[in-house]
Amino acid sequence: MRLQGVTKAFGGVPAVDAIDLTIAAGSFYGIVGPNGAGKTTTLSMIAGLLRPDSGTISVAGVDLKAQPRRAKRQMGILPDRLRTFDRLTGRQLLHYYGVLRGLRASVVESRIADLARAFDLTDALGRTVSDYSAGMTKKLMLAGAMIHSPRVLVLDEPFESVDPVSSAVILDILTAYVEHGGTVVLSSHGMELVERVCSGLAVIVAGHVLAEGTVDEVRGERTLEERFIELAGGISDVEGLEWLHTFSD
Structure with a gap:
């Protein structure tokens, strides 16, 4: 860069x-x-x-x-002030990030599972993001920034x-x-x-x-x-x- x-x-x-x-x-x-x-x-x-x-x-x-x-x-981006669709579940938000980046749905789902496991978010994927702590939200957003392998x-x-x-x-x-x-x-x-x-x-x-x-x-x-x-x-x-x-x- x-x-x-x-x-x-x-x-x-x-x-x-x-x-x-x-x-x-x-x-x-x-x-x-x-x-x-x-x-x-x-x-x-x-x-x-x-x-x-x-x-x-x-x-x-x-x-x-x-x-x-x-x-x-x-590039994958994690902004300073986290703005997200917090009425979606963690899984829905990561899926959105993946398809927005042009990935096939099957690839997105596979990568969601891998990222959730790595960031210790597997049990939280079914919850709405509005219920996440600040730290969990940051991990979810970082996972979203990485999903397309930038x-x-x-x-x-x-x-x-x-x-x-x-x-x-x-x-x-x-x-x-x-x-x-x-x-x-x-x-x-x-x-x-x-x-x-x-x-x-x-x-x-x-x-x-x-x-x-x-x-x-x-x-x-x-x-x-x-x-x-x-x-x-x-x-x-x-x-x-x-x-x-x-x-x-």
């Missing part, structure tokens, strides 16, 4: 400002930054959900603007609201996916997780890439969290809150 000079503004205010990124096939790549830094906007443009004001994005050698349908077929997974906060056991299951599935040649591009606030699993990352602050490369190159002699805090502008000033320590009666 390659981004060249990608820019996006809202109301004249730049959210992403002329960023360049190259993400190798078969990599586990993290995009990190403080809230409002432009991470979700960047991932939304990669996924084809937003159109850049300028610049180019290519996925597996396919220009996203020139051949959007072909480029999008290469080359690239674009995941916005895939571990948010997910319990540790489910996080470990998701991580195992994604790790095996990358080991077999798939590419994962994710955003996360979990620096320890990014440091542990990602082969490369970019730190985005105020719409600019301030650091990019392997995890070792970005963090230097520090932990990734320390380096991230430095790039993000340090810790905010807490002076003036002395009144908070007096306590009300």
Whole structure:
């Protein structure tokens, strides 16, 4: 995946400002930054959900603007704010995702069974999605993103609201996916997780890439969290809150 000079503004205010990124096939790549830094906007443009004001994005050698349908077929998407048809059952929703991607019904049903088993959702497939917990919904949506066997997974906060056991299951599935040649591009606030699993990352602050490369190159002699805090502008000033320590009666 390659981004060249990608820019996006809202109301004249730049959210992403002329960023360049190259993400190798078969990599586990993290995009990190403080809230409002432009991470979700960047991932939304990669996924084809937003159109850049300028610049180019290519996925597996396919220009996203020139051949959007072909480029999008290469990708599976997990958006930041989960919007789904929650009155469907889990099985119905996965079936919808599969046929939407052009898979035969028999193939869809086979893959639903495999994905449900892998994500520990088999017993929940007959329930409506509105009854799922946040973590279960995220696992279901990730299964839907993978059902057509894409080359690239674009995941916005895939571990948010997910319990540790489910996080470990998701991580195992994604790790095996990358080991077999798939590419994962994710955003996360979990620096320890990014440091542990990602082969490369970019730190985005105020719409600019301030650091990019392997995890070792970005963090230097520090932990990734320390380096991230430095790039993000340090810790905010807490002076003036002395009144908070007096306590009300």
